[in-house]
Amino acid sequence: MSEHKPVEGRILTLPFMFLGVLGVIGLYFLGVRFADGLGAVANINSGYPWGVWVVYDVVIGTALACGGYALAFVIYVFNKGQYHPLIRPAILASLFGYALGGFGAFFDMGRYWQFYNILMPSNWNFNSVMLEVGLCVMAYILVLVIEFAPALLERMGATGALRWLNKVLFLIIALGLLLPTMHQSSLGSLLIIMGAKVHPLWQSLQLQPLLALLTALTMGFSIVIFEASFSAIGFKRRSETPLLASLGKVIIGLLAVYLVVRLAELVLRGKLGLAFAGDLAGNMFLLEMALFIFPLWVLLSPARRNSGRLLLFAAVSLLFAGALYRFNAFLIGYNPGPGYSYFPSVPELMVTVGIVAIEIMAYLVFVKKLPVLHSAEHA
Amino acid sequence: MNDERNFEQLEKRLGVSRRDFMKFCTGVAATMGLTTSEAMAMANAVASPKARPPVIWLHGQECTGCTESLLRSEHPTIETLILDLISLDYHETLAAAAGHQVEAAKQASMKANKGKYLLVIEGATPVKDGGIYCKIGGKTMLDHVKEAAEGAAAIVAIGSCASWGGIPSSGINPTEAKGAPAILTDKTVVTIPGCPPNPYNFLSTVLHFVTFGKLPALDHLNRPKFAYGRLIHENCERRPHFDAGRFALEFGDEGHQLGYCLYKLGCKGPETYANCPAIEFGDVGGGAWPVGVGHPCFGCTEQGIGFTKAIHELADVKTHAPPNAFPYVDDRQGTSNSTPGAAALVGGVIGAAVGATAMAARKLGKSEEAGDGDNRG
């Protein structure tokens, strides 16, 4: 009854088992973290309390999981139904991405056993950006579960529940649009309070939420292109390039606004010169900008946009750009003062790698067992 | 042997056992950081009567504390020794004669021993109004000092008053009291500051002079380095308490009873140079020196500190040892730098993502060429 179908096929492929090994290594170090404390695994320290776990798993991980959000915006707000085939895998990827983010935040928490405290209204500090992020991300994970529920319900054949769900789904979808808008912007706002510790090239103060939101959206669209491209190859499905190319047009607008705001802020506050200082921060800024501008160059021309290869390059470039923007703001351009240094340890990185591996494994299982990907004959 | 006979005579003369005498000489040598053979040389010098130099001992503005401390040394032989070691031709307190008689004896000795006698000055010299505020035998101290210094082989200022003015010079200094070095600016005046100085420091200096015919190594204030080369604070028995941050906060409080550092009570140990922590005060023995008995160091040897700074005023802590006991401002705990493994891993992950993209793009390109017709327009 649905246009979505399981891909079927073997689960235990060679890549799957390789990912499994990475996952086991990651889980082992995670065990060490819970047994001996954060310091036993991670290199985070007095000057750099947030390492790759927060910055990659939470800040970047959730931005990479904005596919469902970005696509839902196009489909439901701008009423572009033609993108509908892409939404269910995007929602699934978002769910896993956010689950990873939530889990990452949990095991990075120094006092995880008191995690419930953030749910107690008596504790809430409404001045805290972190509170907004925490509650909002949790709520959104719940929303994503509900949004994905039809896939499960279809598989189970629970038509009654499905019908009931469809009645209230509009509200859930609206929430699924609102919540990421809130917390993706707030993830940027987290930088404001860090003040002078964030390099001026990334400390845009009041503009932080807007810049974070815009890049989250571009990353969302890019991840949709990325996933669809990889699905097309991995599962030997029809390429959806034309559909994706038109998504690219949306990205142009977002990207243009982002670049204008970002550069205007730097120029107006007289910080642009720092980009050419020749130091690590300046060079990272230039690299980041190149990664933002290259996709714009690809997408502006219809010919380039319609090449699946270039489109994928553009998408990946944007993903790297968004990720680097966050890495730069939170880690590379974050300077707590002289004497402090941070570089993730191998175990710390292996936890992140392992968790991502598990995420991909779960995605593969779901896609193969549940009606997620759009059936090929829709064209 | 000749030496042996000398020692036998010495035993008789001083009424000390040879063993005690050798102990004394070794102790004096050790105070100055000299070797055993040099101690032997000193012992021989003392034992041979020919070496006794004549001494002229002047008293200016003083309390005779320096003399008293020398005479009341714990070791019963010392005052005998000092009197035996030197020929004390003039000393107001100890001279048997008095009045014009003793002044005449002084003049005679100075004339007879010109260029050979040792001049010891105790007490400050006032210079205001021509020095009229201190007169001996109708002559000002100023003149006495200048006159005696003319023919002296060496000049020693004993006590803080003679060294830099001491009590008479502190505060408003109504008589413009000065130390001997300020009067005898063209001569080397060895100073043995202290109020009173430990007699060992004086004796050791004199013995050194007698034995080797020259003065021991001196610092920039002409103080013998062996006695004034070290800061009290650096050698204090209470120093571990300072390092550990344990202070007596008030006299009689718990920290005071427990023997904590006396810095907060105004101890001047951190800016006072003297060997009190090693040889203690006044040769009394038994751990008896100000800091040892719970009183902050007064800084009596130091110009500008003793009699000048009030007890409750805090010393400037001039040196810190070990100097690296303090972390630098930028020192951090537990920071981490990249290891090759971690850096390789980061590179690998980025490389894998880029590689996968490149591979996917190639496949995508191929499938697009192959199935162009299939695609929706």
Added chain:
Amino acid sequence: MKRRDFLKATAGGATAALCGIGTAEARENKEPLENAIGILYDATLCVGCKACVRACKEINGLPPSIMGEDVQYDAARDVSGDTYNVIKVYKNGTSEQKDREVDGFSFAKKSCMHCVDPACVSACPVTALDKNPQTGIVQYNPDTCIGCRNCMVACPYNIPQYEYNDPRGQIQKCQFCNQAGVERISQGLLPGCAEVCPTGATLFGTRRELLEEAKRRLAAKPGEAYTYARGRASDGLHTHDKEAPEYRQHVYGERELGGTQVMHIAGVPLQKLGLPELPERSYASIAEGVQHTLYKGMIAPAIALAGLAFVVKRNTSKADQDDPQSKNSRRPEPNNDRGEP
């Protein structure tokens, strides 16, 4: 909505946001509390005896930080989960003279500044850190803390410290010796560091009187005798006299990010003593301004949700009937997944 409209809307929003720099509803810096207590650290008085470090460890029950095999006594290099307060040194060249920038040295103290408008308090999602309404002490409650370490990231002085090597670690920071179980301020006692300081380099008092004292010291003529209080700024009894040094004309903590209750003065530039150069406007006020502009009373999100719900409802039901634009419109069953993602 057309793409052009979308772009227009986005661009419009961005322009509005750009214009919004500075005009967004922003709160002012918080004002110092009436009876805020504080500490004045005068680096020129500090003799580096570390009495404050020892007293702090003893009173707060902190273990010594032993640095390797060679140093078997407490030798903390910086604040950490084991150390709230540490005396550090600035050295230059030959380090000949105290309180001189070139070829000199100076001591420095690192401990919680107890900001007037603390970023850590603003950042903490669960109010585990808060500012005492009477004393202004920035206090910590481990029972609500979730360990997110946002306070550490937010603190401009890197003061709150998480115990990384404890599987059940918590945040550690100076609480003015007034945390539950210690409560020295409540009992009318001095904080440990100020009580034991032999020179009054760490001086306790109300922020107001300390600020006055600091300015008096800065105004004192170098070389002239100055009477320094010890323990409490108002203590006229336990004083000592000393020649006033040449102070830098800067009370660190008077204005930095809205001010701090622990203030520093020194004979060398305070930036050399590990105190960062900071603007007067607190980052907490900017962050909260942005946050409250967006979320005040949850009105804006509620309106947005209503709008979105309306649009989604309209779009999904229109598609359910028949939307020629939609590729999926030809699907027969109306109950199906137009609304289903």
